[in-house]
Every structure is written in structure tokens, then in C-alpha cells.
Amino acid sequence: MTAVEARAVSKRYGSVWALRDCSFQLPANRIIALVGANGAGKSTLMSIISGMLPATSGTLLVGGRPVVKGRSSDGGEPAGSRVAILAQDKPLYRDFSVADMLRFGRATNRVWDQRRALSWLERFAIPLDRRCGKLSGGQRAQVALAVALGSRPALLLLDEPLANLDPVARTEVTGELMAEAAEGDMTVMLSTHIIAELSGVGDHLLVLDAGRPVLSGDVEDLLADHVRLTGPRADLPPGPGAIVQAQHADRQSTFVVRQPAGPAAAVVAPGWTTQPITLDELILTYLKASAGAPDRLEAAA
Numbered sequence: 001m002t003a004v005e006a007r008a009v010s011k012r013y014g015s016v017w018a019l020r021d022c023s024f025q026l027p028a029n030r031i032i033a034l035v036g037a038n039g040a041g042k043s044t045l046m047s048i049i050s051g052m053l054p055a056t057s058g059t060l061l062v063g064g065r066p067v068v069k070g071r072s073s074d075g076g077e078p079a080g081s082r083v084a085i086l087a088q089d090k091p092l093y094r095d096f097s098v099a100d101m102l103r104f105g106r107a108t109n110r111v112w113d114q115r116r117a118l119s120w121l122e123r124f125a126i127p128l129d130r131r132c133g134k135l136s137g138g139q140r141a142q143v144a145l146a147v148a149l150g151s152r153p154a155l156l157l158l159d160e161p162l163a164n165l166d167p168v169a170r171t172e173v174t175g176e177l178m179a180e181a182a183e184g185d186m187t188v189m190l191s192t193h194i195i196a197e198l199s200g201v202g203d204h205l206l207v208l209d210a211g212r213p214v215l216s217g218d219v220e221d222l223l224a225d226h227v228r229l230t231g232p233r234a235d236l237p238p239g240p241g242a243i244v245q246a247q248h249a250d251r252q253s254t255f256v257v258r259q260p261a262g263p264a265a266a267v268v269a270p271g272w273t274t275q276p277i278t279l280d281e282l283i284l285t286y287l288k289a290s291a292g293a294p295d296r297l298e299a300a301a
């Protein structure tokens with residue numbers, strides 16, 4: 001099942017291309033990590049997926065249905081294409097109590113699951129009678145998450161939502177979200193520019209660089225498919241596969257290679273060693289490779 005499909009989606013703000021010809025498919029009921037540097041286009045992509053922002057060109061489908069700008073999350077669409085977005089600024093009414101925010105959620109969403117919202121708040125010990133303006137940044141993030149979860153989205157978009165959480169809370173939140181996704185009726189897409197935040201979080205990866213997807217896939221598959229080969233200086237690695245990165249010193253060459261049939265295809269030629277690659281290394285390798293590509297995005301049309 002596909003949660004989100006992008007077909008040649010581009011977005012231009014004036015003369016700046018924020019997204020350029022993005023095509024990808026993201027599987028349903030998973031945690032998708034959307035990774036990219038500042039300005040890579042993550043917020044823009046999430047805004048388009050949520051229907052808040054129109055694409056300049058291309059088509060985006062959620063749950064198989066094209067996203068139409070302005071369609072609200074309670075606009076009557078089928079359950080499979082309901083989207084909730086938690087943007088960086090976490091809109092909460094400062095004078096509302098936490099309980100008021102849940103009432104607000106119930107009043108503004110056609111579908112509302114009070115039990116789900118309440119149990120999230122209980123899980124993180126957020127006092128219902130406290131005014132939102134008196135909550136810490138991390139607690140406000142939890143309230144916003146509870147309201148988003150209460151709307152029972154098929155797709156929950158979290159735009160750098162964990163920034164205000166301490167490391168313990170962050171691990172707990174992502175663990176709970178993974179459990180909710182594993183129950184089978186919600187896909188979570190969370191964006192970050194901090195690769196270290198990712199470990200153990202996303203099980204599917206989408207890496208954006210300067211508005212283009214440079215890597216997408218199941219994290220385990222990606223890690224299994226890539227290998228680092230080090231050996232005597234050579235122009236090409238000693239086996240099949242696409243070269244993602246090549247580095248040469250006087251007497252030694254190192255290649256990161258994407259192999260056609262997983263690590264079983266690794267050819268260990270005399271003098272060569274193979275090493276697995278970590279998730280951080282994999283992402284950085286693709287970002288570096290993309291930065292060296294000739295058609296970088298800065299050029300405005």
C-alpha cells in the first residue's frame with residue numbers, strides 16, 4: 001500500500017525553486033523520515049502533501065487520491081486520505097487549557113477520537129487544566145500531537161516536531177508513534193535536519209537535497225544494498241554496482257557502491273576489504289554526491 005505518491009512535483013516561490021521534479025512513493029503504515037539540510041524543501045513538501053500549499057506543477061496523491069489545495073482534513077474525504085500536519089510553530093491558543101484544546105479538536109474535526117487524545121496526554125503526564133501558555137515547549141508539542149492524533153489521520157505529518165523535546169521524551173514519543181503506526185492505520189512522516197535524531201526512528205527514508213529526492217527506500221534494504229570497498233588505487237571498484245562515491249589517495253581507493261543484489265553480490269577481490277555502512281554515513285554520502293552534481297538547484301528559472 002502506498003501512502004504518498006509524488007509525480008514530478010515542483011514548487012517555485014518567485015524565482016526560487018523549493019522543489020524540483022520530485023517523484024517518489026512512500027509506503028503506508030510506516031514511519032517515514034524526511035531528511036534534508038536547512039532549506040532543502042522539507043516544509044514545502046509537507047505543506048503540499050497536507051493541501052495547504054499548491055504545487056507549481058506535478059501531482060501528489062495521498063491514499064491514492066490527488067491532493068487538492070484548500071481541502072481541509074475534515075473535508076469528508078475517505079479515511080485513507082485524511083491528513084494532519086503539525087507544523088514547526090505548533091498552533092495552540094495560549095489562553096486555552098489543555099482540556100479546551102481537546103474540545104477545540106472535537107469541534108473542528110469531523111472525526112474525533114477523544115480517548116486516543118486523552119491517553120496520549122496521560123501517557124506523558126500533561127495536566128488537562130493547565131493553560132497552554134503556561135506549558136513548557138516540550139509539553140506544548142505533546143498537546144499539539146495529542147490533538148493531531150485525536151483527528152485520526154491516515155497520514156500524520158510532523159515538521160521537525162521533536163526539536164523541543166528532551167532526548168528521553170524524544171525517544172519515548174517516537175517509540176509511541178512507531179507503536180501507533182504498527183497498529184496498522186496510520187503513516188507518520190517526520191522531518192529533520194539532524195541525522196543523529198534518526199537512529200531507530202524512521203523505517204523508511206526520503207532524503208531531499210536542494211529540492212530533489214536523492215535517496216528513498218526502506219532503511220534496512222538501503223543499508224543492506226550499500227557497501228564500502230577499500231583497496232589498491234583503481235578507477236573502478238572490483239565488482240558490480242553503481243558507484244555512489246569514489247575517493248582516491250596515492251595508493252588507495254575507496255568506493256561506496258550500491259550493489260544490484262545486496263551484499264551477497266559483494267566481490268572481494270584480492271587486496272580489497274568490504275565494510276557495511278551506517279545510516280548517517282549513507283545519508284551524508286548521498287548528500288555529498290548530490291552536492292557535486294552539475295545541476296544543482298540554485299539556478300532560478
Ligand SMILES: Nc1ncnc2c1ncn2[C@@H]1O[C@H](COP(=O)(O)OP(=O)(O)OP(=O)(O)O)[C@@H](O)[C@H]1O
Pocket residue numbers: 013014016017018036037038039040041042043044045193
Ligand atoms: N514563502 C516563501 N517564499 C519564498 N521562498 C521560500 C518560502 N518558503 C520557503 N522558501 C524557500 O524555499 C526553499 C525550501 O524551504 P523549506 O522551508 O521548504 O525548507 P526546509 O527543508 O523545511 O528548511 P528548514 O530545515 O530550514 O526548515 C528555501 O530556499 C527557502 O528559502
